Amino acid sequence: MRAVTISGAGPSGKLSISSLNHPNAGQSDVVITVAAAGVNRADLLQRAGYYPPPANAPDWPGLEISGTVKRVGLGVSRWRVGDRVVALLEGGGYAEEVVVRETQVLPVPDGMDLVDAAALPEAACTVWSNLVDVGGLRAGEWALVHGGSGGIGTTAIQVAKALGAHVVTTAGGPERAARCAELGADVVVDHRRQDFVEEALRATDGRGVDVVLDLLGGGALGDNVRSLARGGRLVVIGMQQGRRGELDLSALLARRGTITGTLLRSRPPEEKARIVADTEQNLWPLFASGQVRPVIHARIPFSEAQSAHDLLESGEAFGKVLLVP
Template sequence: MRAVTQTAPGGPETLAVTELPDPVPGPGEVLLDVAATAVNRADLLQRQGFYPPPPGASDVIGLECSGTVAALGEGVTDLAVGDEVCALLAGGGYASRVAVPAGQVMALPAGVDLVTAAALPEVACTVWSNVFMVAGLRPGDVFLVHGGGGGIGTFAIQLAAASGARVFTTAGSEDKLARCRELGAEVAINYREDDFVDVVRRATDGRGADVVLDNMGAKYLSRNVDVLADEGRLVVIGMQGGTKAELDIARLLAKRGAVIATALRSRPLDGKARICASVVEHVWPLVADGTIRPVVSAVLPLEEVGEAHRMIESGEAVGKVLLTP
């Protein structure tokens, strides 16, 4: 198979397409012929040597894909060769073939083409599991998501708005802010010019946010606690702003608030399978009826993987960047 490899951690220039042996599906796994994969922020960290794959996962970068079932491992009975699907991966997506546990393979939402479907698994599973399954976002809640112009942000805005929440988001350019509003954000905040704590509090008569989805980590921790409403939930899913910060427990106690840090990639297989099944049940119907739309900035051939990484790293992309093998 064709796959992206690198000889040492580093910049986008370290990535190259080479030939590797085809993966073989083990018991409970499915072999997919990959139609497309997507670039995620976590991929940049893995490329730099900061986010190694979990034990047993492929060293090839790539946390999601779409494709066609090519072979079934022992014990897989609910899929068939030729099925068009998308999948959540622990690794291996930047390749023409990948083996994946059957519980992480999902049928395509109606109306979504096979290539575009590669933009869905990671964002849908991340947002649904964290914002709804963990943080329990409810209709009428105030929801703040940072990085509204990215893959996670564009999906979270749409899903939260569809649930009946009031959606606030941050982004760093007027173009991205406008796109966030188009997707359903009630208030889009330029983090380069305005303090999101002040903006959210003014717009909610001092209440603050019931749920915050944060990709920044340390840099935003103190202000995220400040912006929480009473009994608010802060869910940290990224470390773009560092890994260590001071937490004022007294402020958190006064609000009866919660700070939750989660990772999707390292979850046990049965946990990922439950999330995927819940996404198919609750999220795919909203994609099928057009309430939620995959947001794709560019589709590039696998050979342009370095450019795809640069697009994500620079922040110029809105939504997802896809790669086709």
């Protein structure tokens, strides 16, 4: 089969097409013929040598796919050959076929295009497990979503609104800000010219937000804490502004706030199975009804995978970039 692999080491690493053996299904595995693979920032980090795959995962990138079931292991009961599915992977999604545990496979939501569905698994599982499960967002609360124009952000805005919450989000430039507002954000902060802490406090009459979903990391740590309400929860899922930041503990204590850092890719199988099951139960009806929808910026052929990475790295994409075989 064809797969998009990494050639070269470190920051100079590039993507190229390779010929690899077809995967085999173990007892509890599903082999899927790939219709599309989602491109994520974690893939860019892996290509640059900063985010190696977990043990026993394929060494080529790709954390989510959509496709059709080709084979199933002898112990698999839910899935059948021909089923339209999506899957959350530890790696290896940039290929014509993948093998994955049955517990990390979900059905394509009713009425959704098979290719577009590749945008769902990573974003949906990340948003549910962090904004709602860890962050505890509830109806009537305020959420601050950083990076509202990205794959995670566009999903988080819609999910928070569907749950009855209010949303402040950040985006770069008036056009992107307007599109975030169209997705349902109550307040959009143009981070190029506005201070998100001031805008979050203004939106909440000085109270602050209940949950921050943060992709920025160290560089935004202090400001994120300043934006929290009493009992607020800061959930850090990325480090786009660095690994280290300075924290005024008195500000955190005064707010009785909590800070949690999470990763999805490296979690053990039983935790991923729970997250996938919870995501299907709680978010899949929203996708099926059209209340939440994937936002697709571009579909790019496998043969142009490097340009897909360049596009995501440029910051020009609004929503998800997908690779198609």
